[in-house]
Amino acid sequence: MKTLLTREELNQGVARMAGQIHDRYADRQLTIISVLTGSMVLVADLIREIDLPMRLGVIEASSYRGATTTRGELTINAKPMLDITGRDVLLVDDIFDTGHTLVKVIEKMQEFNPASVRSAVLLRKHGRQEVQAVPDFVAFDIPDEFVVGYGLDYEDLYRNLPYLAALEEHDLDHHKKLVEVHKS
Numbered sequence: 001m002k003t004l005l006t007r008e009e010l011n012q013g014v015a016r017m018a019g020q021i022h023d024r025y026a027d028r029q030l031t032i033i034s035v036l037t038g039s040m041v042l043v044a045d046l047i048r049e050i051d052l053p054m055r056l057g058v059i060e061a062s063s064y065r066g067a068t069t070t071r072g073e074l075t076i077n078a079k080p081m082l083d084i085t086g087r088d089v090l091l092v093d094d095i096f097d098t099g100h101t102l103v104k105v106i107e108k109m110q111e112f113n114p115a116s117v118r119s120a121v122l123l124r125k126h127g128r129q130e131v132q133a134v135p136d137f138v139a140f141d142i143p144d145e146f147v148v149g150y151g152l153d154y155e156d157l158y159r160n161l162p163y164l165a166a167l168e169e170h171d172l173d174h175h176k177k178l179v180e181v182h183k184s
Helices: 007-025 040-049 101-110 167-184
Strands: 003-005 030-036 054-062 075-077 088-096 114-125 139-140 164-166
Touching: 003 007, 003 139, 007 040, 007 088, 007 114, 007 139, 030 040, 030 101, 040 088, 054 101, 075 101, 088 101, 101 114, 114 164
Parallel strands: 030 054, 030 088, 088 114, 114 139
Antiparallel strands: 003 164, 054 075
């Protein structure tokens, strides 16, 4: 796999974005909602960098299933989410690709009457946006490649990589062979 961002670069980008978030919210209480599962690593690092009173919750959203690198139907489960009524909410997701997930999750969150909703993403992928919305906070802009590591996955693997890598065609072929061997 080709490394796009090292562990050190990720740490620096998250710290920079945390500073911007801190400045935006000043001394207000913040409710951070993590989009499961991809943003878990980001949120863990991000909340340690933000010196504000905060609440932490989750929402489930998924549009990739199985051995695919293309988006499918989006499903959203808000049942595990904290009560956000009247709260300043920061929705944190791993990647802004086409933008459909971010838009749909924010629409769902608006049903719960928060005071405000802003968004933060680790990655914004160039050339893929299909919506007018943009994230409020972005740690990194990346090229249009399928990436794994630092919470992002392919078939639920590679989330634990401490760096961000691009899966290339030979990586996908190798992965398929490993899965076939494991099944037999």
